Amino acid sequence: xxxxxxxxxxIPRLVDMRADxxxxxxxxxxxxxxxxxxKDFFGTSVLREIxxxxxxxxxxxxxxxxxxxxxxxxKVIAGVHRPETGTVELDGAPVSFPTPLDxxxxxxxxxxxxxxxxxxRSVAENVYLGREPLRRGTVDRRRLHADTTRLLDDLxxxxxxxxxxxxxxxxxQQQVVEIVKAVSYDARIISMDEPTxxxxxxxxxxxYELVRRLRDRGxxxxxxxxRLQEIYDLADTITxxxxxxxxxxxxxxxxxxxxxxxxxxxxxxxxxxxxRPADLVPGxxxxxxxxxxxxxxxxxxxxxxxxxxxxxxxxxxxxxTEIAHGVFGIAPFTRGRMTVDGQPVQVRTxxxxxxxxLALVTEDRKSEGLALGQTVLANARLVLDAVLPRASxxxxxxxxxxxxxxxxxxxxxxxxxxxxxxxLSGGNQQKVVLAKWLVxxxxxxxxxxxxxxxxxxxxxxxxxxxxxxTADGAAVLLISSExxxxxxxxxxxxxxxxxxxxxxxxxxxxxxxVMALATGAA
Amino acid sequence: xxxxxxxxxxxxxxxxxxxxxxxxxxxxxxxxxNLFAQQNVSYMLTQTSLxxxxxxxxxxxxxxxxxxxxxxxxxxxxxxxxxTTMAGDPSRVWLGVVAALAVAAGVGLVNGLVISGLRVNPxxxxxxxGLIIKGFLDTxxxxxxxxxxxxxxxxxxxxxxxxPVSTVVMLLVAAAVFVLLTRTRPGYHMFAVGGNLDVARLSxxxxxxxxxxxxxxxxxxxxxxxxxxxxxxxxxxALVYSYGLDLDSIAAVVLGGxxxxxxxxxxxxxxxxxxxxxVLDTAFNVLDVNPxxxxxxxxxxxxxxxxxxxxxxxxxxSRRARFTTGGGDAx
Numbered sequence: 001x002x003x004x005x006x007x008x009x010x011i012p013r014l015v016d017m018r019a020d021x022x023x024x025x026x027x028x029x030x031x032x033x034x035x036x037x038x039k040d041f042f043g044t045s046v047l048r049e050i051x052x053x054x055x056x057x058x059x060x061x062x063x064x065x066x067x068x069x070x071x072x073x074x075k076v077i078a079g080v081h082r083p084e085t086g087t088v089e090l091d092g093a094p095v096s097f098p099t100p101l102d103x104x105x106x107x108x109x110x111x112x113x114x115x116x117x118x119x120x121r122s123v124a125e126n127v128y129l130g131r132e133p134l135r136r137g138t139v140d141r142r143r144l145h146a147d148t149t150r151l152l153d154d155l156x157x158x159x160x161x162x163x164x165x166x167x168x169x170x171x172x173q174q175q176v177v178e179i180v181k182a183v184s185y186d187a188r189i190i191s192m193d194e195p196t197x198x199x200x201x202x203x204x205x206x207x208y209e210l211v212r213r214l215r216d217r218g219x220x221x222x223x224x225x226x227r228l229q230e231i232y233d234l235a236d237t238i239t240x241x242x243x244x245x246x247x248x249x250x251x252x253x254x255x256x257x258x259x260x261x262x263x264x265x266x267x268x269x270x271x272x273x274x275x276r277p278a279d280l281v282p283g284x285x286x287x288x289x290x291x292x293x294x295x296x297x298x299x300x301x302x303x304x305x306x307x308x309x310x311x312x313x314x315x316x317x318x319x320x321t322e323i324a325h326g327v328f329g330i331a332p333f334t335r336g337r338m339t340v341d342g343q344p345v346q347v348r349t350x351x352x353x354x355x356x357x358l359a360l361v362t363e364d365r366k367s368e369g370l371a372l373g374q375t376v377l378a379n380a381r382l383v384l385d386a387v388l389p390r391a392s393x394x395x396x397x398x399x400x401x402x403x404x405x406x407x408x409x410x411x412x413x414x415x416x417x418x419x420x421x422x423x424l425s426g427g428n429q430q431k432v433v434l435a436k437w438l439v440x441x442x443x444x445x446x447x448x449x450x451x452x453x454x455x456x457x458x459x460x461x462x463x464x465x466x467x468x469x470t471a472d473g474a475a476v477l478l479i480s481s482e483x484x485x486x487x488x489x490x491x492x493x494x495x496x497x498x499x500x501x502x503x504x505x506x507x508x509x510x511x512x513x514v515m516a517l518a519t520g521a522a
Numbered sequence: 523x524x525x526x527x528x529x530x531x532x533x534x535x536x537x538x539x540x541x542x543x544x545x546x547x548x549x550x551x552x553x554x555x556n557l558f559a560q561q562n563v564s565y566m567l568t569q570t571s572l573x574x575x576x577x578x579x580x581x582x583x584x585x586x587x588x589x590x591x592x593x594x595x596x597x598x599x600x601x602x603x604x605x606t607t608m609a610g611d612p613s614r615v616w617l618g619v620v621a622a623l624a625v626a627a628g629v630g631l632v633n634g635l636v637i638s639g640l641r642v643n644p645x646x647x648x649x650x651x652g653l654i655i656k657g658f659l660d661t662x663x664x665x666x667x668x669x670x671x672x673x674x675x676x677x678x679x680x681x682x683x684x685x686p687v688s689t690v691v692m693l694l695v696a697a698a699v700f701v702l703l704t705r706t707r708p709g710y711h712m713f714a715v716g717g718n719l720d721v722a723r724l725s726x727x728x729x730x731x732x733x734x735x736x737x738x739x740x741x742x743x744x745x746x747x748x749x750x751x752x753x754x755x756x757x758x759x760a761l762v763y764s765y766g767l768d769l770d771s772i773a774a775v776v777l778g779g780x781x782x783x784x785x786x787x788x789x790x791x792x793x794x795x796x797x798x799x800x801v802l803d804t805a806f807n808v809l810d811v812n813p814x815x816x817x818x819x820x821x822x823x824x825x826x827x828x829x830x831x832x833x834x835x836x837x838x839x840s841r842r843a844r845f846t847t848g849g850g851d852a853x
Contacts, residue, residue: 100724116724118717120786129714130726138705298845319844499844 029092031056031220032077032108032189037086039072046072047244050086054189054220059211061235061252062224065264065483065515069244070224074191077222078110079103109182111192115174117181119167124148126166127181151180155213172203179210183219190214191222196230197317208233226315228257228521240264257521258512265483265511273488274463276507277471280491282308285342286475287327287358287444292336296322297499300336304444304475309466309507311478311490314518319499320479321363324446327477328353328360341443354387359442361433363449363479365426369433372422376403376410379421380435388440395439402438406431407461427458434465445469446477451485463489483511531779531787531831535794538827542798546805555808562804563684569800571688572747574793576767577774578696579743581792582736584775585703587716587784588637588644590737592629592652593744594768599655600626600748602758605668612671619749626745627738629655634734652768659760666757678753688750695743699789708735716784773824774799779831798823 030053039047047069054060064070075081077088079097087094090106097103100110117126124144125132133143148162157180160173169177175195182190192211196204211234215221225231231238231252238255240247240263247263248255283306292300297319304310312320326333329347338345340356347353353360362368370379380399388395403416409428410419421432430450437445447466451459466476466489480486486493493505495517503517515521543557550557576593583590600622608618629651636647680687703709711732714722723729747767752758772782778795780787802823806816 101726104724116718116721118714118721118785120717120781121713125710125713129710129722132707132710134707138701139707139710141705293845296844 030054031091033087033089033092034077035087035089037073037076037083037088039069039076039081039083045244047076047083048246050241050246052239052246052249054222055237056188056218056220057215058236059215059221059223059234061231061238062222062241063226063231063238063260063264064241064247065481067243067481068241068264070241071193072244073241074110074193074222074224077103077108077189077191078112079108104182104185104187107186107188109185109187109190111175111178111182111190111195113193113197115178117166117174117177120165122163122165123152123160123169123177123180124162126177127151127162127184147184148180151184155180155183155210157210170203172199172206175199176206176210179214183214187219189220189222191224193224194226194317195223196225196227204230226519228260228519231260232257257516261515261519261521262512265515272460273485274460274467276491277467280307280470282306282491283473286340287477288337288339289323289327289333290337292323292326292333292338293499294322294326294331294334296331297326297496299500300326300333301501302494304477306443306473306475307470308491309470309476309478309489311480311486311493311507312496313480313483313486313493313514314496314502316481318496318518320496321448322499323496324360324448324477324479327444327446328358330360351387354383354440357440357443359437359440359445361430361437361445361447361450363452365429365433369436370421370429373420375417376408376419376421376424376432377416379432380416380439383436383440395441399435399439402435403432406435406438406465408432408435425455425458427454427461430454430458430462434462438469442474444475444477446479448479449481450478451480451482483514486514487511532791532794534830535777535779535791535798539794539798539801542801542805546801550805550808553809557805557808560684562808564681564686565807566797566800566804567684567689568686569803570793570796571686571692572750573767573770573774573799574689574692574796575695575743575747575750576771577778577792577796578692578699578789579740580771580775581778581780581787581789582699582703582712583644583740584772584780584782585712585716585784585787586733586736587719588733588736589648589772590633590740590744591645591648591768592633592655593740593747593771594763594765595652595655595659596626596629596741596744597748597751597765597767598659598758598760598762599629600745601751601755601762602659602663602667602748602760604749605670605752605756605758608668608670608674608752610669610671612673615671615674618670618674622749622752623742623745626741626748630738630741631734633741634737637737638730638733656763659763663758663760666755666759668752668758670752670756675753675756678750678755688753691746693793695746696789696793699739702739703789708732712736713785716781716786718785770799773820776831777824777827781831782828 032054034050034052037047037050038045050073062070062073072081076083079100079102082096089095090108095106097106127148128144133140133147135143145162152160152162157176160169160176166174166177179190195207199207211221223234235252237249238252238260239249240260242264285303286306287304289300289302300323302310312323314320322331325331327338327347329349329352332348338347340358345356347356366372371382377399380403381396384395400416408431409424410416421429424432450462470476478490487509491507493507493509493514495502495505495514497518497520505513547557576597580590580593603625604618604622607621608614633648633651636642637644677688703712711722711727714725714727715729715732719729751762774795775792776782777798778787778791780791802820
């Protein structure tokens with residue numbers, strides 16, 4: 001209890017009053033006030049001592065790297081998560097929302113990244129779902145449409161009609177419908193989680209317009225975004241989170257983009273990463289893409305040489321994973337040229353990818369990397385047996401050795417035959433995935449977030465393995481959201497933004513420079 | 523804003539029905555017959571009513587992303603409950619009807635509660651209740667039992683011109699379900715529950731109740747089908763469960779354009795799907811098609827229809843496309 005009192009005594013953080021703009025001058029009292037909010041997941045604290053004030057008629061941007069705690073904080077406000085410590089006050093009264101529905105009825109609405117609409121129902125049916133107006137026991141469709149039309153007109157949305165099927169709308173319009181739904185609950189606070197992440201440039205204007213209208217109507221808006229341009233276009237106030245800590249809250253006009261980026265990044269990792277080999281001379285080009293693209297990425301040019309680690313950095317959703325999927329044939333490139341060891345290749349399926357001795361360690365090991373109910377040995381042999389059976393005999397004999405060399409928990413032959421991978425730790429599971437690919441002796445190995453959710457020891461093992469692979473002449477393409485990892489491990493860093501390569505930086509570059517390219521600040 | 527005309531699933535179903543009627547009509551005519559003779563039309567319509575009741579109910583649960591495999595057993599059970607309660611006494615007709623429908627509603631309630639409350643997969647849950655009913659029927663009823671008074675048998679046989687009364691009743695039930703789905707909150711919420719359970723719940727829909735209601739209504743429809751069987755046979759009969767009404771009803775629902783994964787569909791489409799199956803059945807009979815070939819053709823047509831619908835589904839990935847497949851930026 002004394003913890004809470006401590007937090008109350010904290011000095012409220014500075015909030016800008018933007019004297020030059022009387023049209024939406026905030027009232028002195030915040031509509032939503034967070035004090036000392038903390039949240040743990042399985043003993044790991046993901047939010048610590050967060051203070052946040054949202055004022056009516058203001059746009060408050062929440063920024064931070066992937067994993068900084070932005071989404072968790074939004075979910076605390078939305079009633080999805082309940083904070084372990086701290087208080088949430090609405091209009092000065094402490095509140096606790098057991099479910100998102102309760103938050104919504106209290107006027108606190110959230111527009112999440114994944115769409116929460118029914119594509120097969122009309123706009124009106126979606127907006128008023130669960131609250132359809134009735135007339136003599138049946139749904140009053142005339143009123144349903146009239147109410148929706150009024151909502152849309154109020155917000156100046158002319159391109160959308162109430163009876164349009166949501167599935168036939170553009171992504172931006174669907175996003176707008178979600179916001180309209182929030183407004184229909186008389187929301188006074190609307191939080192938006194990267195609302196422009198899925199939008200094309202010209203669609204962003206529609207969203208800007210809507211956000212400004214809502215602000216002018218006195219709605220308090222919490223705007224989560226990675227894109228600095230948007231933040232400076234829209235926000236009155238900016239809060240930066242890093243590793244679950246509150247770093248900064250200041251008026252948008254008083255924080256320079258440089259300071260913003262440098263506040264978001266930077267950690268002390270000295271000595272954690274294996275040293276870069278001093279005498280590294282990259283060999284032949286193993287993998288080359290020229291002008292490759294499909295519906296998600298475009299104009300991708302890259303080369304990875306034998307013995308080289310090239311990182312694809314960028315924000316989540318920027319197109320990094322899509323490049324990997326294109327290379328490996330999961331979502332093949334529809335244009336451009338791809339060569340492996342100088343030979344032009346067409347990879348239309350992952351099976352063809354394996355035959356060209358490419359390997360992809362996927363982002364989500366549980367759903368894409370492992371057959372969880374099967375044994376370590378079965379998983380380690382999966383690709384061999386499925387795609388390269390003729391080579392299996394020789395290489396299969398290597399499987400136990402590979403498992404042992406990776407120091408997998410169940411690496412003895414007997415244990416590997418019995419242990420189901422679902423009972424292994426995250427780090428050991430990841431090692432099994434790696435073993436599965438190592439036994440195919442890949443020439444190019446793509447690692448998509450290889451250290452996500454694994455312990456420090458296993459991380460170090462993955463880093464060491466990457467060095468071993470390159471020493472043996474493989475080419476490594478590393479996709480990672482962890483900037484320290486990117487900067488320390490990669491020989492060259494390609495930064496992806498909005499489906500294109502935004503720029504290239506040498507290994508060992510400053511994290512700030514990478515972030516600046518990724519967010520468009522540079 | 524211009525609205526592009528787009529063929530809906532329901533329109534396609536009826537176009538297909540018209541096409542099949544035409545082809546079947548021509549084939550029969552070539553053999554010197556007439557598919558549209560009163561006798562054939564009556565047979566067709568009689569076929570539609572029995573499957574129609576079951577498929578209308580099935581539509582509701584499929585819309586909710588559920589399934590009911592117990593309907594065949596419910597039909598058999600209700601035919602027996604109705605016939606034995608009536609026991610040949612005209613004054614007990616209403617009692618029999620009420621008893622049969624009450625039993626049906628009870629089964630639906632159990633199905634709905636097991637699925638929504640215990641979170642048992644609908645496939646398994648309804649298979650389980652179906653097997654329980656089957657066990658009861660197999661041990662308790664050795665053959666036809668009960669007697670339906672003549673008055674109630676008219677439900678099975680009376681015709682207005684070529685149109686059986688039972689078909690008219692089936693169409694009335696379909697109309698009622700149409701109103702339920704397009705004009706009432708529970709109907710709207712069935713689409714929501716089937717479309718996305720989380721979205722429905724977060725919008726304040728009481729998803730459990732909706733699911734239970736759909737299952738109760740589904741079983742009630744099967745109960746009416748059971749009464750129709752009793753009226754036609756004059757007695758109740760346990761062996762009715764071997765008619766394959768469970769799978770046929772699902773086939774009719776899917777043929778009618780309702781998504782097997784819920785959230786999209788219509789009862790009008792289902793009636794079309796039922797009609798397609800009835801026309802096929804009649805045409806095969808008139809043409810005297812080999813029974814094996816008949817089943818093969820039915821299977822092929824059902825698979826082809828679903829493949830056709832699947833192609834019409836939007837590829838979810840393409841909705842997030844940043845660039846066009848041709849090259850360069852998306853406009």
